[in-house]
Amino acid sequence: MSGLLSEIDLLYQLSVTEPQRCTEQFYADWAEGVAGDPDVDKVSARYIRRSLTVARKLAVFWSDRRPTTGPGDWRSRVDLALGARAWRPQLDLAEYLLQRDGSLEAFEVVSALFPVVNNQPFLDGVTFEDWQEGKD
Secondary structure, three states, rough: HHHHHHHHHHHHHHHEEEHHOOHHHHHHHHHHHHHHHOOHHHHHHHHHHHHHHHHHHHHHHHHOOOOOOOOHHHHHHHHHHHHHHHHHHHHHHHHHHHHHHHOOOHHHHHHHHHHHHOOHHHHHHOOHHHHHHHOO
């Protein structure tokens, strides 16, 4: 599971920092590599495809700008290009993986992205331990 979420982070990062590298062949290779992950099921694949669409849009946006244009942090570049909607596919995937696997990593990703996308804290800031207790 951890591989999927961190791979999407890397994909977004490359799309905004090195858009010239992000050719259709690059995206095809990335998708093929991620598809080999044993955690990828039909639902996960749908969110991965949506993330690829976002990454392509990010690369197009940043390909027309000089590397020094805009903020230095890659996450800020994602926000500048597409806003909160860029994070929706990754948040949806993390929420799905949290429900499916209940891992701490998925919980942390959801807790970080939920306020960015929805302008409110995830479950009013509940901790992972409290979430697990409430789930049982």
